[in-house]
Amino acid sequence: MGSPQLESKKYFSVKVTDVNDVEPHFTKETFQFLTYENQKVDFPIGFINATDPDLGDGGQLTYSIISDNNNDNIPFQLTKYGFISTSHPIDREMKDIYKFKVSVKDNGTPSLNDTANIVIEILDKNDNAPYFTFPNNDPYNLDVHYHPHSKKDITILRASDKDTGNNAFLTYGILRSNDKNLFTVNSHTGVLSFSRTVYQNDAGTYELQFIVKDGGTPVQSATTAIILTLFVSNDTSPMLTAVPFQSGHDLNMTWVIIIVAAAVILSVAIVVSITLCVFRCINHTNNSPTTAENPNFLSQTEMRQLLYQTNNPVAITRNAEEIFNRNLQTIKSKSQFFLEMEQTPDEWKFSTTQRRLPPVPQRCDSIHSQGRRTSSIMSYNSDTLTSQKDREASKSNGKTKPYDEIPAEPEYTNDNPVAATILKGQQIQDTYLQPT
Incomplete structure (x- = not known):
């Protein structure tokens, strides 16, 4: 290394x-x-996908169906982008599930690929009507021999449907020619049997028509006919006429009528009972003791007794004629039974009831020489008057009197003019009150 140290830089891209x-x-x-089956061509079924982390052509994928002998006729097509659709209509009754393989490959060099399984299940549509497998002919002739020990079951109707689920749920029924209600068919099992007792006059030929329906939407159905000839043994029943048979609907209507009639009768009975109770209460009120006090409800005998034992005050003055007229006017104005007394005066003898009534007050007015008026009240108890029964008893004893006895009163002398006047008035009153 040199000194000083030198360097240089260079940038490269890789x-x-x-x-x-x-x-x-x-x-x-x-x-x-x-x-679902019966879809149109190019109807989309689904989408498949795969991944590849490579770039360029190595990351571009292509999808395809792997052909083999088992899937040459599959009704599906797969686009290079992974979309599956129908290539022609599908019939579930021909095949209900399809299985095949698909592959995906990249465009790299060398090309790499992968495979996957495809399962497509076809759902059913109610595109098939049911059909009878028995009877297999239409019409079908069937002879039935009935005897007392025969079973009720006659035969079994059978039907089938190519659909599945509710579309193949079948129910059976009788369409017509069962006017006598002699036959019945189980709606689920298709068992044809007698619905009631068979009699001799039931023998004959019946052209029965049956129907079978599925549970799909729309409902599909099929019909068939059985010409049934019934032979009845002579030992079956001595009856020559069949007992009328009521269907379930008729029986239900009968029960409804019975219940409604019972309810109406019960309602009427309740209303009548309430009405009777109301009338009894009214009668009880009319016959209560308060009404007994009303003179309008008294018998003729009681009215006469009250008439002649009235407690109307009787005024007595010195003048006997004035006493008679005043008392007569008072009785006429206050007694509501005076007319009856005048009409039947002879019926007094039929009054046999002895009553206790308040004493009859009698007043006597007198004027003294000094100019003062004094009054004196006297009374007789009605209990002291003899009744008709007492008079009859006296008659039987030989002691008859044409009048009622009045208890003796104190003697009044001429020295007491007031007392003499009272005694005179009492005699006049007795003459008026006592019947002859």
Whole structure:
């Protein structure tokens, strides 16, 4: 090294050229796809992809289907960019799943490649109608001999459908010629059997038509006919007429009618019961003790007794005629039964009830020489009056009196003019009140 030390600098660029040393690689080993049958041409199925870290031609990839004897007729095509589509219509009934291999390669030198598996499953469409496998002829002739120990099952209808899933779920039924409701078919198993007891008059020929339907959308169906000739043994039943048979719908309607009728009857019974209770309450109210106090509800005998034992005050003055007229006017104005008394005065003898009534007050007015008016009240107890029953008893004893007895009162002399006037008035009142 010299001294001083000298140096120089020079910059260089190095370009690294890529070599196709990495193979392309699919992101999956197996790609799975689903598609419906009967799709149009070029209908897209899916996309596959692979990666290659090389540059240039070594990183440019090309996809293709590996041909072999098994996939020469596959209905799919693959673009160089990895798109899979249909090449012609697909029929699932011909083949429902397709498996094949695809490859990817780069454009490097030498070219490198990779492979992957493709699985495409075809989904079903309801494009096939069911068909009967038995009976295989239309119409089909069937002879049935019935005897008392025969089983109810006659035969089994069989049908098939090329579709799958709900599109192949089959149900059976009878279309017509079952007017007597003699036959029935199991909707799922297709078993044809008798639906009721067979009688002699059921013998004959029946041209039954059956239908089978699938569960797809739209619904596909097929029909067939069986000419069934029924022979019935003479030992089957002595009955000459068949018992009417009610279908399930008729039975349901019968139950509905019965329930509605029962509900109506029950409602009517409840309404009638409530009405009767209301009327009884009204009658009970009308017959309560408060109404018994109303004179309108009294019998004729009670009214007469009240009439003649009334507690209307009787005024007594010195003038006997004035006493009679005043008392008569009072009774006419206050007794609502006066007319009845005038019409049937002779019926007094039928009153046999002894009543306790308040004493009849009697007032006597007197004027003294000094000009002062004094009054005196006297009363008789109605209990002291003899009843008709007592009079009849007296008559039987030979003691008859044409009047009711009034208890004796204190004697009044001429020295007491007031008392004499009261006694005179009492006699006049008794003459008016007592019947003859």
